[in-house]
Each structure stands twice: as C-alpha cells, then as structure tokens.
Amino acid sequence: MIIKTIKIKNFGKLQNVNISLDKGLNLIYGENEKGKTTIQNFIKASFYGLSNKRNKDIRSNNRIRYVIDSKAEGEILVNHNNRDFIIKRIFGSTKKEDKTLVFDSITGENIKSLAHDNIGKDILGLSISGFNNTLFIGQLSSVVSKEKEDEIMNKITNVFESGEENLSYEKAVNFIESMKRNLTTPRKTGKLDKLKINYENLIEEKNISRKLAEENLNNELKLIDLKEHKDFLIKEIKRLELLKKYFKKVKLKEEYDEITEYLKKDEELKKERDEVNFMLKESLIDYKFLSSLKEENNLLINLKDNFRLKKNEELKIIESIDLKNKEIKKFKNFASLEEDIEEKIIKVHIENRVLEEKLEKIKFCKEDINSLENDLQKNSKVVGQATQLKEDIKEIQDLLNGYEDNLKELKYRVENNKNIKVSHLDLEKKLKYLYFYLSISVALSILTFIFFKNKLLTLVLIIPIAFIIKKIITNKVLLDKDSEEKKKEEKIKNLKNNINKIEENLSIYIKKYNLKDYNDLIILIKNYDSSKIALENLSFKINEKRNELISYEEEKSLEEYMDNKRAIERLLMLTDSISLEDFKEKYKVYRGLKNKINEENIILKSLNKTLDILYEEIDLKELNLKEKLSEIDLEELPLDKLDDKINSFYRKLQKKEEIERSLIGIEKTYKTLLKDRDLESIKNQLEDVIKEDLDLSYKADEEIEDEIKEKSIELIEVEKNIKDVENSIENVFIGKRPLVKVEEDIQNIKERIENKEKNLKALEISEKYLKESFKEMQKSFGPLLNKETENIFKKFTGNKYSEIKISESYDINLRENENIFSCSYLSNGAWDQAYLSLRLALINLIFKDEIVPIILDDAFVQYDDIRIKNVLDEMVNISKSKQILIFTCHSREVNYLKDKYNVNVINI
Numbered sequence: 001m002i003i004k005t006i007k008i009k010n011f012g013k014l015q016n017v018n019i020s021l022d023k024g025l026n027l028i029y030g031e032n033e034k035g036k037t038t039i040q041n042f043i044k045a046s047f048y049g050l051s052n053k054r055n056k057d058i059r060s061n062n063r064i065r066y067v068i069d070s071k072a073e074g075e076i077l078v079n080h081n082n083r084d085f086i087i088k089r090i091f092g093s094t095k096k097e098d099k100t101l102v103f104d105s106i107t108g109e110n111i112k113s114l115a116h117d118n119i120g121k122d123i124l125g126l127s128i129s130g131f132n133n134t135l136f137i138g139q140l141s142s143v144v145s146k147e148k149e150d151e152i153m154n155k156i157t158n159v160f161e162s163g164e165e166n167l168s169y170e171k172a173v174n175f176i177e178s179m180k181r182n183l184t185t186p187r188k189t190g191k192l193d194k195l196k197i198n199y200e201n202l203i204e205e206k207n208i209s210r211k212l213a214e215e216n217l218n219n220e221l222k223l224i225d226l227k228e229h230k231d232f233l234i235k236e237i238k239r240l241e242l243l244k245k246y247f248k249k250v251k252l253k254e255e256y257d258e259i260t261e262y263l264k265k266d267e268e269l270k271k272e273r274d275e276v277n278f279m280l281k282e283s284l285i286d287y288k289f290l291s292s293l294k295e296e297n298n299l300l301i302n303l304k305d306n307f308r309l310k311k312n313e314e315l316k317i318i319e320s321i322d323l324k325n326k327e328i329k330k331f332k333n334f335a336s337l338e339e340d341i342e343e344k345i346i347k348v349h350i351e352n353r354v355l356e357e358k359l360e361k362i363k364f365c366k367e368d369i370n371s372l373e374n375d376l377q378k379n380s381k382v383v384g385q386a387t388q389l390k391e392d393i394k395e396i397q398d399l400l401n402g403y404e405d406n407l408k409e410l411k412y413r414v415e416n417n418k419n420i421k422v423s424h425l426d427l428e429k430k431l432k433y434l435y436f437y438l439s440i441s442v443a444l445s446i447l448t449f450i451f452f453k454n455k456l457l458t459l460v461l462i463i464p465i466a467f468i469i470k471k472i473i474t475n476k477v478l479l480d481k482d483s484e485e486k487k488k489e490e491k492i493k494n495l496k497n498n499i500n501k502i503e504e505n506l507s508i509y510i511k512k513y514n515l516k517d518y519n520d521l522i523i524l525i526k527n528y529d530s531s532k533i534a535l536e537n538l539s540f541k542i543n544e545k546r547n548e549l550i551s552y553e554e555e556k557s558l559e560e561y562m563d564n565k566r567a568i569e570r571l572l573m574l575t576d577s578i579s580l581e582d583f584k585e586k587y588k589v590y591r592g593l594k595n596k597i598n599e600e601n602i603i604l605k606s607l608n609k610t611l612d613i614l615y616e617e618i619d620l621k622e623l624n625l626k627e628k629l630s631e632i633d634l635e636e637l638p639l640d641k642l643d644d645k646i647n648s649f650y651r652k653l654q655k656k657e658e659i660e661r662s663l664i665g666i667e668k669t670y671k672t673l674l675k676d677r678d679l680e681s682i683k684n685q686l687e688d689v690i691k692e693d694l695d696l697s698y699k700a701d702e703e704i705e706d707e708i709k710e711k712s713i714e715l716i717e718v719e720k721n722i723k724d725v726e727n728s729i730e731n732v733f734i735g736k737r738p739l740v741k742v743e744e745d746i747q748n749i750k751e752r753i754e755n756k757e758k759n760l761k762a763l764e765i766s767e768k769y770l771k772e773s774f775k776e777m778q779k780s781f782g783p784l785l786n787k788e789t790e791n792i793f794k795k796f797t798g799n800k801y802s803e804i805k806i807s808e809s810y811d812i813n814l815r816e817n818e819n820i821f822s823c824s825y826l827s828n829g830a831w832d833q834a835y836l837s838l839r840l841a842l843i844n845l846i847f848k849d850e851i852v853p854i855i856l857d858d859a860f861v862q863y864d865d866i867r868i869k870n871v872l873d874e875m876v877n878i879s880k881s882k883q884i885l886i887f888t889c890h891s892r893e894v895n896y897l898k899d900k901y902n903v904n905v906i907n908i
Contacts, residue, residue: 001078001079001080001123001124001850001851001852001853002021002023002078002079002851002852002853002883003021003043003076003077003078003853003883003885004020004021004077004078004079004084005018005019005020005021005076005077006018006019006021006039006042006043006074006076006077007019007074007075007076007077008038008039008042008074009073009074009075010071010072010073010074011038011041011042011045011066011072011073011074011091012035012038012041012042012066012072013035013038014035014038014039014042017035017039017908019039019906019908021883021885021904021906022883022903022904023851023883024876024879024880024883024884024903024904025875025876025879025884025886025897025901025903025904026883026884026885026886026903026904026906027886027888027893027894027897027903027904027905027906028885028886028887028888028906028908029888029889029891029893029894029905029906029907029908030887030889030907030908031889032889034889034908035908036857036858036887036888036889036908037857037887038066039887039908040136040855040857040887041066042066042074043076043855044128044131044136045066045089045091046074046075046076046087046089046119047087047119047120047123047124047131048117048118048119048120048121048128048131049089049091049095049098049100049117049118050066050067050091050095050098066091067091067092067093071090071091071092072090072091073088073089073090073091074088074089075087075088075089077105078123080123083104084104084105084106085102085103085104085105085111085114086101086102086103086104086105087100087101087102087114087119088100088101088102088103089101095117098117100115100116100117100119101115102114102115102119124852133839133842134839134842134843134846135843135852135853135854135855136855136857137836137839137854137855137856137857137859138857138859139857139858139859139861172770173767173770173771176763176766176767176770177767179763180760180763180764180767183756183759183760183763184760191756192753192756192757192760195749195752195753195756196753198749199746199749199750199753202742202745202746202749203746205736205737205742206739206742206743206746208736209736209737209739209742210739212736213739216729219725219728219729220729222725223722223725223726223729226718226721226722226725227722229718230715230718230719230722233711233714233715233718234715236711237708237711237712237715240704240707240708240711241708285632285649285652285653286653287653289628290646290649290650290653292628293625293628293629293642293646294643294646296621296624296625296628297625297639297642297643297646299621300618300621300622300625300639303614303617303618303621304618306614307611307614307615307618310607310610310611310614311611313607314604314607314608314611317600317603317604317607318604320600321597321600321601321604324593324596324597324600325597327593328590328593328594328597331575331586331589331590331593333574333575333576334575334586334587334590336574337571337575337587341571341587342584342587342591342762343762343765345567345568345571345580345583346766346769347769348564348567348568349564349568349580350769350772351560351564352561352564352565352568355557355560355561355564356561358552358557359554359557359558359561361552362549362552362554362557365545365548365549365552366549368545369542369545369546369549372538372541372542372545373542375538376535376538376539376542396506396509396521396525397525399502399505399506399509400506400521400522400525402498402502403499403502403503403506406495406498406499406502407499409495410492410495410496410499413488413491413492413495414492506521509521537818568580571583575587595755599751602747602748602751603748606744606747606748610740610744613740622639625639625642629642782806784845785806785841785842785845786803786804786805786806788841788844788845789804789806789812789834789837789838789841790803790804790837792837792840792841792874793833793834793837795870795873795874796833796836796837796867796870796871796874797830797833797867797870798870800816801814801815801816802815802816802817803815803820804834804837805820806838810838811823812834812835812838814826814834823835828862829862829863829864829867830867832859832862832863833863833867833871836859836871840854840878843882847882849881851881851882851883852882852883853882853883853884853885854878854882854883854884854885855885855887856884856885856886856887857887858887858888858889858890859886860872860888860890860893861890865892868892868893868896869896872893872896872897876897876901876903879903
C-alpha cells in the first residue's frame with residue numbers, strides 16, 4: 001500500500017493543503033510550526049481515527065488539538081492491491097460524530113467493508129500499536145515497546161512458520177477459547193454449564209419427589225385416623241338418636257293400620273333390594289369397590305399402552321444400533337486403539353515438529369563447527385610458519401622491553417641533568433682558602449677581645465667570619481652537587497652502553513628473520529600474538545559448538561524422531577489413513593458412531609429396565625385385579641371384558657340406589673306416622689324395655705339434641721378434613737414426573753456432562769501444546785531478526801559492531817570484538833540508529849516485498865554528518881521496495897539528497 005496524495009480541507013491549523021507523494025523517497029521539509037506533525041497525525045487519523053480520551057495535557061489530546069469548531073476534514077488517496085482508494089475522514093467533537101467514507105477512485109464505488117474507524121488494520125494488517133512500533137518512527141522514539149499482546153512478534157511468527165501473516169496463532173487460540181466458551185463460561189451460559197445446572201435441578205427434583213412421597217405417607221396415616229374418628233362419631237350420633245327416642249311418646253292405635261300398609265310396601269322393596277344385593281354379592285360390590293376396580297383396570301390399560309409404546313421405541317433403537325454397527329465395521333481397526341490415541345498422536349506430532357527444529361539446529365551447529373575448523377586450520381598454518389620465532393620470542397620481548405625501559409630512563413636523566421657544570425678542583429682550592437681565612441679571622445677576633453676588651457671591634461671582626469662561613473657552606477654544597485652530577489653522567493653512560501648492547505642483540509634477530517628494522521620485528525611479534533589469540537578463540541568457539549552439539553543429544557533426538565515417525569506411519573497404515581488430518585477425520589467419525597451407539601445402548605438399557613418394570617407392574621396389577629375379582633367370584637372373567645362387567649355393576653348399583661331412595665321415602669312416611677317410634681313399641685304400647693346400654697344421665701331430650709348437634713358439627717368437620725387429605729393425596733404428584741424418569745434423566749445428563757468434560761480437557765491440552773509450540777517457534781526466528789537488524793546497523797555505522805542480539809522485550813545488546821554490552825551504553829545517536837535498524841528489520845520481516853509507507857518524523861536529529869549520510873543512502877536503497885516519507889526541519893537532509901539523488905522534495 002502506498003499513499004499517493006493527501007488533501008487536508010481543515011485539520012488543526014492546516015487548511016486546503018494538497019500534497020502529492022511519489023512511490024519511492026519523499027522528503028517533506030519545513031521550519032518549526034509549519035504543520036509537519038499535523039500532516040503526520042492526519043495520516044495516522046485517516047487510518048486509525050482519533051481517540052476519544054480526554055486528557056488534561058492538550059498535546060496528548062488529538063481531538064481537541066486538531067478538531068477546530070467541532071469539525072475537521074480531509075482525504076487520502078492510496079493504492080492498495082493495485083487499486084486506488086479515496087479515504088475520506090470527517091472528525092467531530094466526539095467519536096459518534098466521526099464519518100468514514102471509502103471510494104474507488106476510478107468507478108466511484110462505495111467500499112462499505114472498509115468504511116470504519118480502524119481502516120489501517122484491514123489495509124496494513126496492523127493495529128495502531130503495531131503501526132507506532134513499526135511504520136511510524138517519531139522524533140527520539142525509535143525504540144520498540146513490547147505490548148501485552150505482542151502483535152509484531154505474532155505476525156513475524158506466522159510469516160516465519162507458514163509464510164502467511166494472517167494464518168494466525170491468535171485465531172487458533174481464539175478458536176479454542178471460543179470452543180471452551182461454548183462449553184463453559186464464568187456466567188455459566190456454556191453447554192457444560194447448562195448441563196450441570198440441569199443436573200442440579202434434576203437432583204433437586206428427585207429430592208422434592210422423595211419428600212412428597214414421605215409427606216404422602218403421612219397423609220395416608222392421617223386419613224386412616226380421620227376415618228376411624230368418623231366411624232366413631234357416626235356410632236355416637238346413632239346411639240344418641242336411639243337415646244332420644246326413649247324420651248318420646250308414640251301414638252299407637254290410630255296410626256297402626258296406616259303404618260302396617262307402609263310396612264308392607266317397605267318389605268316388598270326390601271325384598272327387591274335383597275335380590276339386587278344378591279346380584280351385587282351381598283353388598284361387596286359398591287361404588288367404592290367398582291371405582292377401585294375401574295381405577296385398577298384403567299391403570300392396567302395405561303400400563304399396557306405404555307408397554308407397547310416403549311416396546312416400539314426399543315425396536316427402533318435396536319434397528320438404529322444395527323445400522324450404526326454396520327457403519328462402524330468400516331473402522332474395525334480403530335477399535336484396537338487406546339481411548340486417548342488422538343491426544344497422544346497430536347502430542348507425538350508436536351514433539352516431532354520440535355525434534356525437526358532440533359535436528360535442523362544440529363545441522364547448523366555442525367556446519368558452524370566445520371567453518372570454525374577451517375578457520376582454525378588457516379590460523380594454525382600462520383602460527384606454524386612462526387615456529388622458529390616461538391623459541392626466540394620471549395628473549396626478543398625481554399630485549400624490547402629492556403630497550404624501551406632504558407630509552408625512557410635515558411630520556412628522563414638527560415632532561416633533568418641540564419645544570420651548569422663547575423670544576424671540582426677549583427671548588428676544593430676555594431674551600432681551602434676559605435678555611436685559611438676563617439682561621440685567621442677567628443684568631444684576630446679572640447686576640448682583639450683578650451687584649452683590647454673592645455666589644456664593638458670584636459663584633460666588626462665577627463661579620464667577615466660569618467661571611468666566610470657562608471661561603472664555605474655554599475662551596476661545600478656545590479662540591480656535593482658536582483659529585484652527584486658525576487654519578488649521573490656515569491649512569492647515563494652506563495644506560496647508553498646497555499642500549500648499544502640491546503641494539504646489537506636485536507640486530508642479530510633482525511638479520512636472522514630478514515627484517516629491515518626494529519618496527520618490522522615488533523610487527524612480526526604482534527602478528528604472531530594475534531594469530532595465536534585467534535587460534536585460542538577459534539578453539540574455544542569450536543569447543544562451545546561441540547558442547548552445544550552434545551547438549552542436543554543428536555542420536556537420542558534422531559531416534560525419538562524416527563520412533564515417532566514410525567509410530568505415526570504405523571497408525572496411518574493400521575487405520576488406512578492418508579495423513580494425520582485424514583486419520584483425525586476418520587477417528588472423529590468413528591468416535592461419533594461409537595458415542596452414539598453407547599448413548600443408544602444406554603437408552604436401550606434404560607428402556608429394557610423400564611419394560612421390565614412395566615411388565616412387573618402389569619403382572620402385579622393383573623394379580624391385584626384377579627384377587628379383587630375372586631372376592632366377587634369373577635376370577636375367571638377375561639380382563640379385556642372387565643370394563644363391560646364393571647358398567648353392568650354400575651347399572652345394578654343405580655337400580656339399588658333407586659330402591660333405597662324409595663325405601664327412604666317410605667321409611668320417612670313410616671317414621672312420620674310412627675313419630676319416631678318403632679312399630680314394636682307401638683304394638684306393645686310403649687311397654688318395651690330398651691335393651692341397649694344407653695346413657696340415662698340426660699335429664700331432657702334438649703340435652704341429647706345439643707349433643708347430637710355438636711357431634712354432627714364435629715362429623716362435618718372430620719368429613720371436610722377427610723376430603724382435604726384425600727384431595728392432597730390425589731393431587732400431590734400432579735405436575736410431577738415419576739421418580740424413575742427423573743433418575744433416568746439424571747443418569748443421561750451425568751453421562752453427557754462426562755463427555756463434555758472430556759471435550760473441555762482435550763481443548764485445554766490442545767491450547768497448552770499450541771502455546772508451547774508457538775513459544776518454540778518464536779525462539780527459532782530470533783537469529784533471523786538479529787541478522788536482519790545487524791545488516792542494517794552495519795550499513796549505518798560502517799561495520800563497527802560485529803553482532804547484535806535482540807531480547808524478547810526488544811532490548812538490544814551489541815558485540816564489539818569480544819565484548820558484549822547493552823545498547824544503552826552507546827551515544828544517543830548510535831542508540832537511536834540501533835533501534836531504527838530494529839524497526840526497519842521488523843518491517844522487512846513482516847511485509848517482505850510488500851510496498852508500505854514508512855513515516856519518519858525528524859528521526860535523525862541526533863546523527864552526525866557521517867552517520868546521517870550512511871542512513872540517508874540506506875533510506876534511498878529501501879525506497880526501491882518501500883515508500884519513504886521523511887519529515888524534517890533540517891536543511892542538511894535536503895541538501896544531501898538533492899545533490900546526490902533524485903528525490904521528491906516537498907516544501908511546506
């Protein structure tokens with residue numbers, strides 16, 4: 001991609017600016033405050049938009065700096081994939097107000113797929129961070145910063161490994177992550193999460209069903225107690241009713257005939273009722289019995305229907321299993337494979353890729369050893385030619401050292417021996433005279449003091465004595481100095497003799513080795529020493545490489561590689577697979593079929609259990625029905641005709657009820673006539689004796705009436721409670737599934753959870769090995785990045801540094817001679833050049849032959865005149881395959897490039 005033209009309508013302080021750019025090198029020159037930085041930021045904003053972040057520092061807030069009066073606008077014409085696009089950007093005061101339009105410059109077609117804020121990601125394949133770390137080189141900002149997600153390293157790794165930067169490791173990891181998220185997420189929305197939630201819900205449902213069953217059992221016990229209490233109340237009311245009758249008087253005679261007539265009718269109806277009761281097996285058959293019988297029969301019919309449905313389902317599953325078994329026979333050899341064969345074969349494949357890289361390193365290591373051994377052989381020849389020199393070198397070095405020491409001492413002594421020489425004899429003679437004069441002066445002073453006793457005269461004589469003493473001391477000092485000078489001259493003479501002797505000895509060796517002078521002799525020794533050092537260094541490097549070769553364990557690695565390769569080949573041959581991918585696909589189909597067969601076998605097993613349970617329940621229900629029918633002597637009745645028989649009994653019961661109702665009417669009239677007295681009492685004119693044990697503690701029938709009312713109310717309450725309990729028993733399981741079905745679902749979900757957890761484990765293993773493999777690949781292209789950076793840096797510095805090492809965090813270390821040191825110890829200019837070399841190397845590795853724009857913003861401010869020429873020459877060379885945009889406020893770049901090359905210079 002190249003930038004052809006830039007049109008800025010208004011952006012910051014720039015308005016109506018048009019710039020045409022060439023494919024190669026473009027130099028944009030302008031003084032400070034002319035808008036170079038604004039143009040750069042417009043280019044960046046055109047590809048990546050303006051940030052919405054609000055900072056107190058205005059210089060770091062591009063939207064405030066460049067969007068004037070809530071609007072900034074411009075367009076860029078770019079050529080991408082041999083097609084010209086116009087990218088038009090309109091920026092507002094917020095990101096919502098921004099607009100992006102992309103058109104084909106020839107057809108005017110609106111390219112909607114590119115019309116978004118982050119166009120640079122689509123066109124250049126870089127995020128804003130990757131762009132700033134490679135193609136955009138700011139002033140004093142050549143250093144490459146490592147991001148949390150190292151986009152640059154990922155791109156280089158993809159290119160290095162597959163030749164395609166978008167065949168992304170990141171996409172592979174993201175795909176695995178998406179597969180994992182499909183199974184489980186922190187918010188518990190994955191398939192595995194949902195299965196676990198369903199499992200927990202089913203466990204809860206199972207516990208609720210058990211709890212309801214326990215509650216139902218308690219209600220059954222409560223119902224029995226209520227019914228027993230009901231029977232007691234009925235008996236008590238009857239007893240009270242009977243007691244009540246004792247207190248009444250009955251009219252006898254006038255009503256006797258009428259009562260007798262009704263009594264006859266009553267007898268007739270009772271006879272008819274007895275006949276019906278006989279047919280109804282003496283009241284064994286009632287509505288309750290029939291209802292229970294009908295319910296049992298309906299349950300039996302439902303069980304048989306359910307049995308038939310389950311049987312049909314069983315047949316379908318058996319048929320499906322048979323079809324899948326026929327299909328799985330195509331994969332007969334897969335059955336002998338281990339369960340985790342896929343995981344193992346992936347691991348073996350990954351190991352082989354690592355071993356291939358190791359074997360490649362072994363190959364390179366051997367080549368390095370051969371090359372170093374050749375250099376060692378050459379240096380050995382040089383050292384071998386100087387074998388004779390080896391015998392004399394220590395003596396020669398001692399002579400040269402002695403020669404140098406004597407010369408230095410001679411020079412020092414000559415320079416420090418420039419004092420005026422005085423005759424030693426003259427000094428001795430003067431000293432004698434002075435001693436003589438001193439003696440005379442002392443004698444005169446003593447005599448004058450003795451004879452004349454004149455202190456003043458004595459003092460006058462002492463002055464010359466002092467003068468003479470001073471002269472004596474001075475001459476004595478000069479005499480000592482003269483002796484010292486004689487010693488120094490003797491030492492200088494000896495030094496000269498030593499130097500002459502050393503020169504004579506050195507001349508012997510100069511003649512011996514056919515040399516011109518002492519300098520040739522010194523050069524010969526230095527050459528010998530340097531060859532010897534080179535020989536030692538080469539030996540050290542060879543030993544290092546050999547140790548490195550040993551550390552690779554070539555035989556073990558090759559053996560493991562071949563074992564793995566043979567294992568893969570055996571597997572492919574066993575499974576009749578063309579490749580590992582073919583094997584994985586077949587294994588996936590095989591596992592799918594096997595899993596489905598297992599699932600269907602589980603379902604079939606569950607169905608068989610269900611059928612066995614249904615069969616047992618049907619037998620049990622039939623047995624219960626037979627037992628109940630035996631109670632009414634119908635045990636031989638076919639069960640399929642039972643429903644008709646039940647309906648027949650229902651009709652007889654209805655007839656019985658009609659008779660009972662007639663009897664009630666007659667008895668009511670009968671009782672009315674009797675006025676609550678029985679016929680016998682009337683007949684005996686109330687002289688009967690109540691034979692029953694009655695409570696006679698009641699004084700009036702009102703008390704009995706009150707007691708009857710209380711018992712009746714209590715009876716109604718008990719009957720109501722009975723209805724409530726019965727209703728609770730009948731409805732407790734409404735809306736609830738059978739416990740067997742719940743447990744069956746729990747087992748199914750448990751198996752599905754185990755399957756999903758295996759899939760999750762497989763994904764986690766795949767992700768782990770993928771990341772480990774990616775790290776290994778990153779290590780493998782490190783030397784390539786080092787070499788590319790080193791080549792560029794050598795051009796900048798004139799081959800000053802022999803090696804460059806780049807760390808994972810893009811820190812640079814250099815080698816000069818045998819010393820390795822951090823780039824931070826370089827001067828500012830050299831440090832900047834080193835990181836510029838790294839930037840350009842990254843661009844070459846990422847984009848290879850693809851044309852992309854490289855933008856430099858006053859990137860050469862710290863370079864001296866020599867280095868900047870080297871850098872500019874290299875930029876011209878790079879511009880043959882890349883578009884270069886150099887922004888500068890210095891005229892030296894303009895002058896140099898205009899004089900030497902034909903570049904596009906743009907003045908702003």
